[in-house]
Amino acid sequence: MKINHDIKRQNKFLKELRRWMLQRNVIGFAINRFQWHFYPRLFMRKDYPLHIDIETTSHCQMNCPMCFRAHKKIPKEGNMSFDTFRKIIDEIEGNVYSIKFTGRGEPLLNAKFPDFMRYLRGKKFGEIGMITNGQFMNETIMLSIIENGLDFVSFSVDGLKSDYDRIRAPMTYERIFSTVSALHEMKKKLGATKPLIRITSVDKYMKGAEDEFIKQWA
Numbered sequence: 071m072k073i074n075h076d077i078k079r080q081n082k083f084l085k086e087l088r089r090w091m092l093q094r095n096v097i098g099f100a101i102n103r104f105q106w107h108f109y110p111r112l113f114m115r116k117d118y119p120l121h122i123d124i125e126t127t128s129h130c131q132m133n134c135p136m137c138f139r140a141h142k143k144i145p146k147e148g149n150m151s152f153d154t155f156r157k158i159i160d161e162i163e164g165n166v167y168s169i170k171f172t173g174r175g176e177p178l179l180n181a182k183f184p185d186f187m188r189y190l191r192g193k194k195f196g197e198i199g200m201i202t203n204g205q206f207m208n209e210t211i212m213l214s215i216i217e218n219g220l221d222f223v224s225f226s227v228d229g230l231k232s233d234y235d236r237i238r239a240p241m242t243y244e245r246i247f248s249t250v251s252a253l254h255e256m257k258k259k260l261g262a263t264k265p266l267i268r269i270t271s272v273d274k275y276m277k278g279a280e281d282e283f284i285k286q287w288a
């Protein structure tokens with residue numbers, strides 16, 4: 071399996087260049103990058119944020135030790151309704167460059183996620199992505215995010231097998247590897263260039279294991 075890997079020692083220029091090549095609107099992305107990097111220094115702002123994270127659910131099936139959920143009870147958990155999601159998208163479309171599905175919960179625990187994907191199809195956003203632990207990434211979800219143009223999926227994979235199996239229970243290292251591989255193969259089968267597949271890990275679980283981690287995932 072060949073996927074993109076991104077660690078701190080990667081050349082930042084090459085990382086940024088890859089992002090540029092995958093953009094739907096290169097000029098729009100150039101403007102966004104200027105605003106992102108220079109507006110704070112120039113004490114300038116837009117009427118809308120440059121980027122918005124959307125929390126489709128506050129539920130999560132895991133109890134990862136580095137997550138605040140393991141140390142602080144969420145007072146009221148719930149799922150975002152489709153009507154709320156539609157209202158958000160209708161308001162920010164054309165005003166916000168990029169959106170990402172993330173937050174206190176696992177996005178795929180909201181049963182409406184495929185409906186959210188379908189509603190986003192053709193919407194005017196420069197980049198749409200998500201962060202997931204991957205446990206509920208099945209073929210239906212994979213097909214939905216490919217067909218509806220999600221730009222990237224970032225899988226949380228904290229360390230190699232021994233650390234991952236301990237931290238990310240009930241998931242296993244073998245299962246997350248199989249899930250990511252299945253998404254990669256479905257992209258190939260459909261001739262799709264997106265979504266870009268990212269693997270992210272918490273630094274403390276990667277100390278001294280970076281080379282082996284890249285070897286296994288690249």
